[in-house]
Amino acid sequence: MTVAIVLALYSAFAAVVLPRFLRLAKWSDRAPRLAIALWQAASMSAIVSALLSAFAVAVPASVVGYGLAWLFEACAAMLGHGAATLSATTTRVGLAIGGLLVARLAYTGGAVLLGARRERRRHGEALSLLGRRDRDLDAVVVDYEERLAYCLPGHNGHAVITTGALRSLAPEQVAAVLAHEQAHLRGRHHLVLAGTETLARAFPRIPLFGQARAEIARLVELLADDVAARRHSRIHIAAALVRLTTGRVPAFALGAGGETALTRVRRMLHPQAPLDRRERLAGVLAVTALLAGPATLAAAPGVGAFLAHHCHSFLPLALAGAITALRTRTTANAAAADETAASRH
Template structure:
């Protein structure tokens, strides 16, 4: 019971304090990839902690013995004591049900989000096959439409789509920077990251952390794609392209160069580039890893301690052989 309460308290503290800590300062904008990992790790840690809290009610905790016979005897007695009373059996049933329900809900909603996106992209690809013209020079499909837009469809049959309106509006350098932005989305599989965060937000809509994590992830994947594109293009050139595409509409399940975050991204690209230092990056990465590992370490501590003990005293095997 104590382990379950500790895990639930840990999840509650992270749900309340985690977003405030991650939103403090501008470090996620300076290191968007690390910011994505931090938000996703925070959400995953809460799900895992709540699920493990339920499973902790199923198996009672006990002191570990150095003797194998005493350990097995203690296990049997603890299990009998746990399930002999209606309250113990009920707690175990509730814990198992709650743990499985949390995991099942998360997996189901993430899978549903991914499935919906895959189907929507499939229908859009079928339409592109009818109205689009492949351009080997651009590595994209050109669609005859006056509205300027550049977007990508991730997946196994990934596509980058450019409208003729965008071709008329953007110069060669701006178009190259925009295409590099879309290729970054495809190469780094940002669609899977968004499916995960969107699935958790859909699974637990009343918990603000999950919706906030999804919103932040959508913003940070765009910043990360901008940084990747800026490796081969001028940051000001990319900012000009974003201004030209700021009002572009992106189809469902696609990732576009424009959008509602264009103004923030333009300001970020115009300002001097200030990447996060190595020391702060290492400190943040370590903190994220510790937060994610704490629930697993806490629940596995008895098993780890047991593994380091010697159940057979030295010389017992030799003595039994001589008999």
């Protein structure tokens, strides 16, 4: 029961307090990929902790230690006739809470994915009528005066650019902004954003999920800028962003412009030093701790119970195996020595 309480308290802490610490990280703009992973890990740790807390309430650690077969039998017994360690009511409450969390996430995630897919399909059908495929640009060109450049993600995702943007941008700037959109497609950033949208919609009053959605949406744009900057000049990317600032892309698409464009222009023109090895290692360890911490804490009592109940039988077997191996080796060595002596005579 103590583990369940600790996990529940950590889940509440992660949901309310943890985003305040994450927003204090000044290095996120220098390593957007790592920062995205950190926000994702924080969100996952909050959800997993809540689920494991409900599981710890429903199933005692001693039951876990006996193995999965006994686990199911004990769960059935507790649901039907109660148990010595926990009441049937407590077990039902734990299982109900865990089931509701999973059902809420599954329903909301399905709604987000299916809704976005439906909107992308409709937009793709319109593009097939209004746009033309330009093989040189590797993009769909739409005859439209507003300066827009965005990508339509999905199974057959592609970049889209309007004739207004083509007339406004120099060829080098066009190549740079399309590289930004291709980075979104190759990185499958729409799935990253779908995950954050799912959590924010499923639990709208949780500060962590709302802030993670906004921050990750900003960070994926920085990441796409960095990927484009590997092959194109930062000046060309910055100039393209300035000209595309006022463009309004569809809500289900990822565009080069947008509200963060001016901030990204300054970042392109005045790049910061990347994280050194020690800072990057600290970030990786933080992500690992957020992901593995709740599971480790939840598993510790079960592992302890397993060792307490079964190590006494494992140790004699291990010793017997070691003794048998030693006797076999000794016999083999004696036989080899006899053969050697016989060959000499």
